[in-house]
Amino acid sequence: MTELLDGDMAKVSLDGVQKAISLALVEDVQVGDYVILHVGYALSRLDPEEAQRTLELLAEAGVGAPV
Amino acid sequence: MTELLDGDMAKVSLDGVQKAISLALVEDVQVGDYVILHVGYALSRLDPEEAQRTLELLAEAGVGAPV
Amino acid sequence: MNAPRLRARKLDIRNGHVDLSHGAGGRAMAQLIGEIFAENFANDLLAQGNDQAVFSVPPGRLAMTTDGYVVSPLFFPGGDIGSLAVHGTVNDLAMAGARPLHLSASFILEEGFPLADLQTIAQSMGAAAREAGVKIVTGDTKVVERGKADGVFISTAGIGVVPDGLDLSGDKARPGDVILVSGTIGDHGVAIMSSRENLAFETQILSDSAALNGLVADMVAACGPHLKLLRDPTRGGIAATLNEIAHQSKIGLRIEEDALPVKAEVAAACEFLGLDPLNVANEGKLLAFVAPEAAQDLLRVMRAHPLGKESAIIGACVEDPHHFVQMRTAFGGGRIVDWLSGEQLPRIC
Amino acid sequence: MNAPRLRARKLDIRNGHVDLSHGAGGRAMAQLIGEIFAENFANDLLAQGNDQAVFSVPPGRLAMTTDGYVVSPLFFPGGDIGSLAVHGTVNDLAMAGARPLHLSASFILEEGFPLADLQTIAQSMGAAAREAGVKIVTGDTKVVERGKADGVFISTAGIGVVPDGLDLSGDKARPGDVILVSGTIGDHGVAIMSSRENLAFETQILSDSAALNGLVADMVAACGPHLKLLRDPTRGGIAATLNEIAHQSKIGLRIEEDALPVKAEVAAACEFLGLDPLNVANEGKLLAFVAPEAAQDLLRVMRAHPLGKESAIIGACVEDPHHFVQMRTAFGGGRIVDWLSGEQLPRIC
Amino acid sequence: MKYVDEYRDGKLARGIAATIAREVRPDHLYRFMEFCGGHTHAIARYGLEDLLPQNVRMIHGPGCPVCVLPVGRMNDAIKLAQQPGVTLCTYADLMRVPGSDAMSLTKAKAAGADIRMVYSTLDALRIAQEEPSRRVVFFGIGFETTTPPSALAILQAKQLGLKNFSVFCNHVLTPAAIQAIVGAPEGAGKVPLDGFVGPAHVSVLIGTKPYGHFAETYKKPVVIAGFEPLDVIQAILMLVRQVNDGRAMVENEYIRAVTPEGNRKAQQTVAQVFEIRDTFEWRGLGAVADSALKIRAEYSEFDAEKIFDVTTVAAQDNPACECGAILRGEKRPTDCKLFGTVCTPETPMGSCMVSSEGSCAAHWTYGRFRDSQNRKAS
Amino acid sequence: MKYVDEYRDGKLARGIAATIAREVRPDHLYRFMEFCGGHTHAIARYGLEDLLPQNVRMIHGPGCPVCVLPVGRMNDAIKLAQQPGVTLCTYADLMRVPGSDAMSLTKAKAAGADIRMVYSTLDALRIAQEEPSRRVVFFGIGFETTTPPSALAILQAKQLGLKNFSVFCNHVLTPAAIQAIVGAPEGAGKVPLDGFVGPAHVSVLIGTKPYGHFAETYKKPVVIAGFEPLDVIQAILMLVRQVNDGRAMVENEYIRAVTPEGNRKAQQTVAQVFEIRDTFEWRGLGAVADSALKIRAEYSEFDAEKIFDVTTVAAQDNPACECGAILRGEKRPTDCKLFGTVCTPETPMGSCMVSSEGSCAAHWTYGRFRDSQNRKAS
Numbered sequence A, B: 001m002t003e004l005l006d007g008d009m010a011k012v013s014l015d016g017v018q019k020a021i022s023l024a025l026v027e028d029v030q031v032g033d034y035v036i037l038h039v040g041y042a043l044s045r046l047d048p049e050e051a052q053r054t055l056e057l058l059a060e061a062g063v064g065a066p067v
Numbered sequence C, D: 001m002n003a004p005r006l007r008a009r010k011l012d013i014r015n016g017h018v019d020l021s022h023g024a025g026g027r028a029m030a031q032l033i034g035e036i037f038a039e040n041f042a043n044d045l046l047a048q049g050n051d052q053a054v055f056s057v058p059p060g061r062l063a064m065t066t067d068g069y070v071v072s073p074l075f076f077p078g079g080d081i082g083s084l085a086v087h088g089t090v091n092d093l094a095m096a097g098a099r100p101l102h103l104s105a106s107f108i109l110e111e112g113f114p115l116a117d118l119q120t121i122a123q124s125m126g127a128a129a130r131e132a133g134v135k136i137v138t139g140d141t142k143v144v145e146r147g148k149a150d151g152v153f154i155s156t157a158g159i160g161v162v163p164d165g166l167d168l169s170g171d172k173a174r175p176g177d178v179i180l181v182s183g184t185i186g187d188h189g190v191a192i193m194s195s196r197e198n199l200a201f202e203t204q205i206l207s208d209s210a211a212l213n214g215l216v217a218d219m220v221a222a223c224g225p226h227l228k229l230l231r232d233p234t235r236g237g238i239a240a241t242l243n244e245i246a247h248q249s250k251i252g253l254r255i256e257e258d259a260l261p262v263k264a265e266v267a268a269a270c271e272f273l274g275l276d277p278l279n280v281a282n283e284g285k286l287l288a289f290v291a292p293e294a295a296q297d298l299l300r301v302m303r304a305h306p307l308g309k310e311s312a313i314i315g316a317c318v319e320d321p322h323h324f325v326q327m328r329t330a331f332g333g334g335r336i337v338d339w340l341s342g343e344q345l346p347r348i349c
Numbered sequence E, F: 001m002k003y004v005d006e007y008r009d010g011k012l013a014r015g016i017a018a019t020i021a022r023e024v025r026p027d028h029l030y031r032f033m034e035f036c037g038g039h040t041h042a043i044a045r046y047g048l049e050d051l052l053p054q055n056v057r058m059i060h061g062p063g064c065p066v067c068v069l070p071v072g073r074m075n076d077a078i079k080l081a082q083q084p085g086v087t088l089c090t091y092a093d094l095m096r097v098p099g100s101d102a103m104s105l106t107k108a109k110a111a112g113a114d115i116r117m118v119y120s121t122l123d124a125l126r127i128a129q130e131e132p133s134r135r136v137v138f139f140g141i142g143f144e145t146t147t148p149p150s151a152l153a154i155l156q157a158k159q160l161g162l163k164n165f166s167v168f169c170n171h172v173l174t175p176a177a178i179q180a181i182v183g184a185p186e187g188a189g190k191v192p193l194d195g196f197v198g199p200a201h202v203s204v205l206i207g208t209k210p211y212g213h214f215a216e217t218y219k220k221p222v223v224i225a226g227f228e229p230l231d232v233i234q235a236i237l238m239l240v241r242q243v244n245d246g247r248a249m250v251e252n253e254y255i256r257a258v259t260p261e262g263n264r265k266a267q268q269t270v271a272q273v274f275e276i277r278d279t280f281e282w283r284g285l286g287a288v289a290d291s292a293l294k295i296r297a298e299y300s301e302f303d304a305e306k307i308f309d310v311t312t313v314a315a316q317d318n319p320a321c322e323c324g325a326i327l328r329g330e331k332r333p334t335d336c337k338l339f340g341t342v343c344t345p346e347t348p349m350g351s352c353m354v355s356s357e358g359s360c361a362a363h364w365t366y367g368r369f370r371d372s373q374n375r376k377a378s
């Protein structure tokens, strides 16, 4: 999310593409946060620490020789 | 005029072309009569005897050697 | 026009409608093209399913033309937008003295257009092309949302080959040249107007829509070197075409009202509508400008062709710095024949 | 396109609108054509003011194509309907290996369309034609009532000459042939979508709309005998084009997702819209099928051209009775690449 | 075409022309005004001038309804058409008539106004019925001939209970206009006239009687004539004979359609719906008392002037346009500097260049080849 | 693309696949149901099957909202769209879903109905504001994820005082559907399942807690997973491990977005506007108690079912269509005789061939090349 707009709207950005979305369903989202989107609404904040932890788990899970 | 239609309308015919017109402004027009038309309305019956008389007058008027 | 064979169910031509998927570049479009266009235009080049056709052409210069067809209503007495789209473009080639070879067809369809009507139009195009001896070798289909078009628009382009030695062009008429018309004027425009509901009139008049390349071939064979120019008097009628030529050739024209072939029914319809048959469109007529010494020969040849039976000499070219088209009226006076600048006629092509 | 010189006042291009008289075949139409089209397309053949153009063509077989352009919005990042109408038709000629020569242009205008916009479009068409080395030699203009079209539709047709010995066609690919793409995919479709209000997203992506005949000339010069076919993946994206070719050539295709050039911004826009870049339109890209021994040479030649800098080998042809287009995903699994049959994208061409 | 072709016969025309040529006094310049635009059109369309002797000159009158509508009223119509929800129905003739600032209905339509060309008031009524969400205004103009259909439309709208139909009434009266011409104070501008070719269709409606006054009081012969060219040339012969005989009477060449009383039913219909306006502005004639109609108060729910609160602001014609003087018969189209250069039917500067009944349009469309001949001759 | 590309990494995928291959017991057939259509799509789109051992089989669940909507409700929507003055706003997915008699919204639109595809309820609200003369109906379908926007739309419409906006509510509940599957009586049709890949977005809304019941009561492992392919393969590994360990718990692979409680604000918004329906018909599952939402009486002015008096008539699926059994996990697309012959995405016979999340569509679009490989292999 890159910018708060009027009327509970916000601008999100992904690799240079910007889109206006609604924040009406979430609380406490800040500029700089990543959000989960669905039909034009943010459904929740994405937790960067948990995301990092998941990636580590994924990497761990794949340890061992590829088949 | 070739045919009376509903709602004070009638069909007129000229050399095979038919058109629906309104009779709302004239009285006593019969199938077979010729009418004077303007913006979709019959304005009056055309008097066939007077028409004939006019043609005779026109022919008379032109008697004499053409210039 | 790519029409790979697919196993999908056949189009429901009887009850179906064009929808946006028919223009989206997917299977639905391929199916529409395959079952309606490829089927009715049946020819090898189109069947190849490429985005273009490649073919050899006989020697000679090439003529190329295009026209868009937006006629309303789409179906009218004596034809429909499909036959018109073939005739109009074939005629523009023929007017250069060209033998028409191949056509392209670009369709813009409105969402909701009945497939049955599209099928009728494609059949009529196919038949008109076969009759004129041309092939529709490449095409394109777009679909726009309801309310963004008017049923169907067709743009055809065509190419043909002009025999060497023939050089017909609008600037070639000279004082003394004789003007011929190949038949009665105004039939197409009146047929269209009679099928427009709000004009509320009825006639038996059929559009004259026809391909003139056969007639032109006879004319070229008989009088080629004497022919100066040909043009089909479509939108704007012969009044517009005569004025165009007067300006292109920088001459004046003089015609005789008495010499103009006009059907009684067309004259009557024009009387009702306050129109002049000179301004009414034709789709199967041509104006020919020919050196005076060949005028009678040309008239004979034209009258010998089924599409030129009522041909007539209607006037001649004169010097005139004003490039006026003048007409001696049947009544005996003189007048100018001008482009129509009055209010608009219905879409007639 | 008859444009006799008249003394009338100039068109009010800044503030005026198209009205029905501009399509009626009279002086107003001649003026519109003269001041907007003839002016911007400036060439001898068009200036003659005939209903067709007549010209000589160099030896070789002829290629002919047509496309209708109904893109919405008419002006989009990287182009407009005018440049698109030139590029698209030039490209369809180039895909046959033809040198494009002449175009025709048929305009269907909606009453009320701003003359200033029409002027911009005509300028853009003229510039695109000059850049591609083609002339718009003949044309037609129709005007339909407000609400019967969507601003302006353009149908262009084109002809070009195919050098002897070159025979590119959709049915010519054989197992083993290598598939190349000339650059990043999906740019045009995303540029159009980003300019549609209701999608409410913004990008810096420009349409890739461009004439590819220069690139093709280089490719033909270097690898002519080894080239099997070329096609520009427009509507339906490379997915549609690959499927068309698989069906026409009766083979299967195998491509690698990792090999596909996709701009990050295009990938992100597709993510937002739930689209696959494979299904998104291009207007300045081509797919080339070439014998394996010439694939590297061809890649080098393509990359050397400004419009092919990001060319890539994306796959190869295989035997497959099902004519499947299969892709190894970047994730490691296999999938089919199918025609899009989902709901409709905005009008992208 | 029965009752049409007979009256366009070239052979008869030459005969009558010969008689006129024989009967005119070489020393007299015969100046006849054809009041009606219909006659103006017929004269130009059939090249009638070529059949008349040099000393019989036709002067075009103010009987072209499109021509006499002043710019202010045209502006009103354009403004009406631009109101949201309004569909203006108009006869096609009015589309290109310039209002102020070179605006016109054609341009307003191209810029988005909902304007429909209709052939008849019946079309306008149908539109109102079919599209109840539109406020349909019929742009009513014309003389006694086009007034009855407007009256009927209002009566029918009332009967149908239409709430979305109204008429913008600009109907005008022929006798008042003739009166303005013959009754104009003598002076620089006043045209000397030897007689009138009287209206065809208008006379079908009003009969021959209303013209008696002009024959009696002003000693101007009036010959009512049909719209076919033989009607006109015959009327000219009859006028020549009245002048030669020193008579001034109302004669009726158009006896096949015109009676002394006119069409009573139509007259009653008009009287039911309309009443006389105190004054009305005419292009060329200025404000003329009792020269136009307005909708009676009891039908005000169908009166666009009331509904949309139209208050006409007098507006200037293009100052270089000579329409006014031409409509009074003082000048000819070629006297106008704009004729054929800036002003053509495609880019008309005045209303006379629009309607096919307008003097400038008729001369441009049919007659302008004579200008160069005349120039050569002189 | 941050937080996207990382979860599509092929190298990591091969690693996890290798781990799965190492850890599965060769003698056990692992049958996991991915409840969500989003997962079904990801599995097909990324060719995940090619990475899994033969004895790990994914079974598609009823979590495609388009697929489970019964024909009767589809007919209702088509009928609504055909009412004069109605503008039906719908997510694009629904356009091609067949109702009775091979009708669909696409066909209704082509035949004249005013149907607009929207990306968001916000678009529908905008249309209602911009076109006050249209009666705008939003076709609300979907699970817990798409419900809150519908609730918000109604609240906003109320706030704006819109009189021309309503929602045709078909929102359904995920736990009820899972319950219907795990709680189905044992018998011929019942699919043996080793566990569930739990919803991604739905769980963002409802949290992890509602799945506890299935783990505890029915001993079915549930692993909530994101929609990216690595999320799914990781969830599969986690399920394999639970099965191997004899565990049955709710685990959360999607910790970056899913919390135990879910999105409270969204839950409250939904509760304010909607309440639970006694029963609702699901394609495949039949009537399921307490499985859907309806609009509360206090918002009935925005309830299309009330305004337009919708009374759903139960209607038959195409009898040859196996969507029902496929949605229950009993059959696969290729078990249907119509698959790929009569039924394709262009001419779908059942809803599963329409949505990109439907099993039949996903298999047709991405996976059908395996059928001929399998045939060759066997």
Ligand code: SF4
Binding pocket: E320, E321, E322, E323, E326, E333, E336, E337, E338, E339, E340, E343, E344, E348, E349, E350, E351, E352, E353, E360
């Ligand atoms: S030529 Fe034009 S400007 Fe001159 S008087 Fe006639 S209408 Fe007016």
Ligand code: SF4
Binding pocket: F320, F321, F322, F323, F326, F333, F336, F337, F338, F339, F340, F343, F344, F348, F349, F350, F351, F352, F353, F360
């Ligand atoms: S293939 Fe078609 S008909 Fe068969 S189950 Fe799937 S959707 Fe139904």
Ligand SMILES: [Mg+2]
Binding pocket: C065, C066, C067, C089, C092, D051, D052, D139, D140
């Ligand atoms: Mg042409």
Ligand SMILES: [Mg+2]
Binding pocket: C067, C088, C089, C092, C234, D051
């Ligand atoms: Mg033409």
Ligand SMILES: [Mg+2]
Binding pocket: C001, C051, C139, C140, C141, D066, D067, D068
């Ligand atoms: Mg194409």
Ligand SMILES: [Mg+2]
Binding pocket: C110, C146, C147, C148, C149, C150, C151, D147, D148
């Ligand atoms: Mg339409």
Ligand SMILES: [Mg+2]
Binding pocket: C091, C092, C095, C231, C232, C233, C234, D051
């Ligand atoms: Mg022509």
Ligand SMILES: [Mg+2]
Binding pocket: C001, C051, C052, C139, C140, D065, D066, D067, D089, D092
């Ligand atoms: Mg093409």
Ligand SMILES: [Mg+2]
Binding pocket: C051, D067, D088, D089, D092, D234
């Ligand atoms: Mg193309």
Ligand SMILES: [Mg+2]
Binding pocket: C066, C067, C068, D001, D051, D139, D140, D141
């Ligand atoms: Mg043309």
Ligand SMILES: [Mg+2]
Binding pocket: C147, C148, D110, D146, D147, D148, D149, D150, D151
């Ligand atoms: Mg529009």
Ligand SMILES: [Mg+2]
Binding pocket: C051, D091, D092, D095, D231, D232, D233, D234
């Ligand atoms: Mg192409």
